[in-house]
Amino acid sequence: MRILFVEALYKSTEPMSIMLLSSLAKQKGHKTFLHVLTSGGLELVLREIRPDIVAYSAMTGDHRYFIEANKTVKEYGKNIFTIMGGRHPTFFPEILKSSNLDAICVGEGDDAWPELLDVLERGGKIEDVENIVTADNLDSYALRPRRADLDDLPILDYDLCYKNTPLGNSLKRTIMTSRGCPYSCAYCFNHIYNKMYRGKGPVVARQSVSRVIGETKHMIANWRTKFIKFYDDDFVLKLDDWLYEFSKRWPKEIGLPFHCLLRADVASREPEILALLKKAGVQSVSMSVESGNDYIRNQLFNRKMSKDELRKAFKSAGDLGICTFSNTILGVPISETEEKKFCLAGSLERDIESVDFNLEIRATMTEYPILFPYPRTAIGEYCKKNGFFAGDYNTFTASYQNKSPMGCFSDREKMVQQNLALLGTVLQSFAGSRNLLARKLASLLRFLAVKVLIKLPLGKIYLLFYVMALNYLHRAKLYNYDKFNFWNWFKAIPGSYRFNLEKQFEKTIR
Template identity: 30%
Template sequence: MAKLLFLQNMDYEFVGPMYISSMIKNHGHECELEIGHETKDFEEIIQQFSPDIIGFSVMSGSHNWGRKIAKKLKKKYDIVTLFGGAHPTFFPEFIKEEGIDYLIRGEGEESVLEILNAIDQNKSFKNTPNLSYIDSEGKSKHNPIRNLRKNMDDYPYPDRQLYQTLDKKQHRQVRNVITSRGCPFHCSFCFEDAMRDLYKGKGKYVRIRDIDKVIDECIELKKNTPVEVIYFADDVFGMNRSWLYEFLERYKREVDLPFICLVRADLVAADKEYAFNLAKGGCQSVFFGIESGNEDLRNQVLKKKLNDEQIVLAAELLHEAGITFRTYNILGLPDETLEDAFSTVELNIKIKADYPWCSIFSPFPGTELSDYAMQKGYLSPTFSVEELDKSFFLSSQLKLPHKKELQNLQKFFQTAVLWPWTFPLIKQVIKLPPNFFFRAWFGIIYFFVYIKSEKRNFWETFKFAIKNYKHVLVKE
């Protein structure tokens, strides 16, 4: 049978590779994963496992690392390289890079299985849907996208054994589960609209799993791993209220593990029982996006469709239910003034955000908001994905009047929200030039907010942070 080896450079369990691994293993193929940073970190497993394909699941930013490793390994071992994930999906011209043989765009379970079946039968797989490659004439070839699988529960449960290499390094008490795929909202800074366009006419985009299957997966996870907290990693958890309330009742009775999830403030505010039902089901913490404290900017530019009243009410209901919450915020947005940025801090203070989180706007080409930034002159019309920072915590790439202050404010955002008495001082400090000490302070506060919001073990997360801090605080 054919063999697939995933390589990645972060000590983290991603759901995508686990779904692909379970799919191909259920059909008799083999799959393993190794985590490392340099080519030497992967040589032993390549020699022992002898894979037919080396796979990379990459986002924009990590694609540079994947490209570098693929190029070196291909020269040494002449193994087929296959890239999937968000970056190849939205930037298929990535196929032109040296060392990259094939891309899979969109959902990859069935296409990867088709490829391995063809390899096993010594047949060509170049007609596989979702596949991109360079043809014999040197032209980029992008195959049609296959229909979305209507029933997500046709897929086997994610292969939790795939990340056994992490078990040797970490006590992973928080594990990811998804109950749905797809998001029905249209935020201008997100790729969801581009994904919907990719799958236009290919089936229902938002799909919610059967309650029985999700409960069964959680029970298996509880039996077979040292899980203590489940993170429901949906784009928006519990979009269907009747599904959610039935699920929560059964989850508490049959699984009875604390969980965390991502919601929307308007969903919480729309039903006073929403937060209390989450709490009764075992929810410890939720995450939701505010993005900007300026309501006009949030709704007219970001297309969030979320007003201040809903945010404030959601916070009140969550506090009453005993659920802590993380807020997502963005600074350095197109049309944002320094006063707008201050209002984002002030709104987080007002709602007493337990775990404020803030990034600098990252202008991913192809999103509506990045197109808007180009039209308004904040961003060069020739800006490309290769110019993006690998981290959205470092600097802004927009031409903004108060760029220095906005970059610095992001470093002190969490401090200002958690200790409001510091905010007047921070307004003065951000006038200084950006520097290492600001980044270091941000790293320390970010670490403590992260472990508390995601219920992580301190020492395990500390080791992870030391090993992976470059992904957040250091430019390429």
């Protein structure tokens, strides 16, 4: 069969689920293709490829593109089987009722997908395939257990992505070595996922070090690579044999610098973790702060992480010469009752507190997404219960670095949040610098930004400064695999500006 995978927009990270599904389909002798909707010409692509199946992998936000695209697909050929997987249909299976999709895949798809292809090719009942849901079994579908073994999955179809998107030209490539996270942060999907799968397989599954090294070697042999970004939710959950083995073998057998994500509380409790990562060749780590306000971070977001743990982890990383990235969420509404009861500052003051905390811990780089209350997450339910968000996910943009979808903020408040998010990253590029003068300048700029600039409707100008800071920090610090070249940095600005303009100022379809 001919399978067309459809992506909504070009992204800065490889669509790894699609790449895995493509490999699984190829193992069964099917032909696979990739189309990115924002490049246009879907009808032409359909005519050229003549797909039997069109498959989408959707986050809440980019699902809107797929619902529209699916109308075009069905107009072109009503017998084309269309299916959506990913987080959006997993947590919002009701999408089947408001779209003309034939099916959705709920939860992990890597065992359901090959089985579904067999049924579609040879006949059988789609609803008998566990994890596959149609309008007929929406209220009674079965879920197979989570995978424990990731080593027997095929190597991702890198060609599908690198031959069809600009990511092929990048020298930084993304790999995932594990699945799952045992924590319960309120804004993240993992706690609902773990609840959905309770009693059905391990919460966390991990590839062996040999498999990680084998896949990386395969990629390097086929695609020029200078830097690896490990995209696991938690690359290190604890000090264990896996990490000891990885830190010994990676520098000898691969020897490329890398970036990974871990929790600051884990890094601060076990200082040896950062030391082992350094030994392995880590260039930078992501350790999310999520909020500089204790109430938001621990009561609302359930991060269970103190400011002292954050300070210690960022200091340890800095002392080891590891660059740091701290993700921090702005635009978090709190009910008036709670604000009064716990004597909390207003929303903007809390956002400024977060920016100030990042300046204090001197993270190398910070980005400030806006809170998006994703379906069924604890924070999503909190926002709905308190009337902050009405529950229409079609108002979501594809990126959470965009205007808040909350009904409780005025347009002006949303503009101020977005301005602070953009300028916060610029400020951090000064505060995280090793240059004393740059750090002194950060205090002055912080004053100017907070008192004046965030209130002005100049977001698209601030975006330019954001893009300049982002590109500098990526090239010179976080993903520093070549000597920083001013001219290359300068040339990258226009493209990066257009990319971020589309991402951060995208209008919702409705």
